[in-house]
Amino acid sequence: MLEPMxxxxxxxxxxxxxxxxxxxxxVKEYPYFERAFKEYSxxxxxxxxVSLDFPSQLEKSLLPFLKQRDSKLPVVLLDxxxxxxxxxxxxxxxxxxxxxxxxxxxNQKVFFEGPVDYEDISANIDLLxxxx
Amino acid sequence: MKRLIVIFATxxxxxxxxxxxxxxxxxxxxxxxxxxxxxxxxxxxxxKAKGFIVIFSCNHCPYxxxxxxRMIDLHKKYEPKGFPxxxxxxxxxxxxxxxxxxxxxxRAKQKLFPFVYLFDEGQKVYPQYGAARTPHVFVLxxxxxxxxxxxxxxxxxxxxxxSAVKEKYVEQAVDALLSGKKPSTTxxxxxxxxxxxxx
Numbered sequence: 001m002l003e004p005m006x007x008x009x010x011x012x013x014x015x016x017x018x019x020x021x022x023x024x025x026x027v028k029e030y031p032y033f034e035r036a037f038k039e040y041s042x043x044x045x046x047x048x049x050v051s052l053d054f055p056s057q058l059e060k061s062l063l064p065f066l067k068q069r070d071s072k073l074p075v076v077l078l079d080x081x082x083x084x085x086x087x088x089x090x091x092x093x094x095x096x097x098x099x100x101x102x103x104x105x106x107n108q109k110v111f112f113e114g115p116v117d118y119e120d121i122s123a124n125i126d127l128l129x130x131x132x
Numbered sequence: 133m134k135r136l137i138v139i140f141a142t143x144x145x146x147x148x149x150x151x152x153x154x155x156x157x158x159x160x161x162x163x164x165x166x167x168x169x170x171x172x173x174x175x176x177x178x179x180k181a182k183g184f185i186v187i188f189s190c191n192h193c194p195y196x197x198x199x200x201x202r203m204i205d206l207h208k209k210y211e212p213k214g215f216p217x218x219x220x221x222x223x224x225x226x227x228x229x230x231x232x233x234x235x236x237x238x239r240a241k242q243k244l245f246p247f248v249y250l251f252d253e254g255q256k257v258y259p260q261y262g263a264a265r266t267p268h269v270f271v272l273x274x275x276x277x278x279x280x281x282x283x284x285x286x287x288x289x290x291x292x293x294x295s296a297v298k299e300k301y302v303e304q305a306v307d308a309l310l311s312g313k314k315p316s317t318t319x320x321x322x323x324x325x326x327x328x329x330x331x
Contacts, residue, residue, distance in 0.1 A: 022194045023325060024228070052323050054194065054292060081290040084299075087321040097265035097326035113264070114326060 010106045012044045013128045015121065018078075018090070018100040020052045021061045025115040026099040030069070032118040036125065037073050045125055049075045052098060103128065153262010156318040160186075160272050160279040163257045165220065165250035166233070168240040173248050175218070175272075175279055182214030183273040183282070183309060185302060188263035189219040189249070191239045192230040193325035196266050198291050200243055203267070206287070206302060207247040215271075215306050217247035222258035223266075227328040258327055265324030271305045271315070282309060285320030 008014065017033055019026035030049075037047050053062040058077065066075060080086055087096045091111045094100050101112040103121070105128040112120065154160055162175045175184060185206055189196050207217035225232035233251045240249045252258055261270055271283035283305035288297040305315035 018323075020194075025326065025328075054198075056292075081292055081296070083291070083322045084286060084289055084320040087323070094321070095264035095268075096321045096323045098323060099326075115331065 008104060008106055012046055013103065013105045013125050015045065015047045015125065016050060016102040016104075017048075018050050018052060018098055020098055021057075021065045022053065023098045027065075029099060029115050029117070030071075032116065032121055034069070034071055034073055035118055036121045039122065040125060043125075043129060045129070047073055049073050051075055051077045053077060055079045105129075105131065153259070153264075154270065154281045154284070156281050156284060158281045160270065160281050161257075161260050162279065163250075163252075165252055165257065167248045167250050168233075168237045168245075169248075173218075173250055175274075176277070178216065178274075180214065181216060181274055183271065183306070184279070185210060185215055185217045185306065186261070186270040186272060187217060187219045187287075188222055188258055188261070188266055188268040188270075188327065190221045190223045190228070190231045190266045190325070190328075191235050192223075192228050193266045195291055195322075195324045199267050199287055202287055202294060204243070204246060209303075210306050211246070213306075213310055215310075219245070219247055219249045220252050220257060220263075221249065222252035222255055222263060223328040224255060224330055227330060231328070255327075255329060263327060265322075265326055267322075267324060269302055271302060271309070273309050283315050283318050286322035289320075291322065 019030065021027060033047060033049065051062055055077065062077065083096060087094055091102060093111055094113055097113060099115060101116050103110045103124045108128060108131060110124045164172050164174050167173045187203060203217055203219065221231055221236055223231040236249055236251060267287060269285060269287055270281060272279040273282050283302065285301060287302050289299040289301065290297045301317055301320050304317060308315045
């Protein structure tokens with residue numbers, strides 16, 4: 001189900017954000033992703049918000065957050081405690097601290113550990129969209 | 133969700149870059165930081181220690197909360213063997229009020245921390261170590277007057293369920309050092325809360 005969404009493609013830019021509702025800087029930057037999601041709705045850009053909320057807090061934290069925002073951003077909950085394995089697979093530069101953002105197209109990618117603002121997101125999407 | 137991970141593994145190219153800060157084998161700097169009891173603590177104060185389990189920690193982070201009891205257990209098990217836990221909060225309380233010194237004192241009392249819980253006032257120590265998140269562990273061995281980094285990373289491989297842990301990374305590292313060997317796993321990663329600084 002997720003596979004077609006995450007496969008790097010030569011004509012689509014993928015924006016992946018790792019976040020959680022308990023992470024204050026993540027919640028602060030969430031609206032920037034919502035804005036970009038709207039702004040680029042007619043372009044070849046896909047978004048995926050990967051939540052690292054504790055699965056036990058799904059009903060209490062994540063679902064109410066999403067319901068309240070009435071957000072159309074695609075969200076998945078990543079529940080794999082073997083973080084030592086998958087963090088390096090996401091990006092070897094990543095320490096594991098939240099938030100983290102990956103923007104890529106084909107084999108070109110930009111990685112942010114720490115908060116981003118709207119310009120960080122849009123400038124990199126624009127850059128990747130215009131690459132041949 | 134395993135599927136998500138497999139996709140990342142097969143599609144993203146690895147660009148290997150070392151994070152800033154200490155690496156395994158480096159000398160770790162000593163510090164002078166205030167403990168929750170008001171006393172100033174340095175690594176060099178511990179004349180009998182064979183090493184340290186330095187944990188960058190804080191009050192507010194859910195991952196820290198998930199590990200607090202395991203931090204207490206680590207200290208109870210290894211302090212008598214010469215490896216005390218040294219917890220350090222490096223967050224800026226102006227960014228996270230819950231991580232103020234006064235709140236640290238409260239948390240330490242509430243949880244009956246048997247280890248020192250130090251405040252990195254002015255956020256000077258965490259960049260020297262290269263700590264990026266909480267909890268972030270640095271196991272040090274004492275060699276003469278120097279402190280050598282032996283392990284950097286996570287406490288174990290399962291934050292949410294202590295009973296499902298397969299690899300107790302920190303225990304394995306300290307056990308190896310206690311038997312005169314080098315740890316077999318020297319670096320691991322885990323999700324955590326970023327250390328909070330003003331932007």
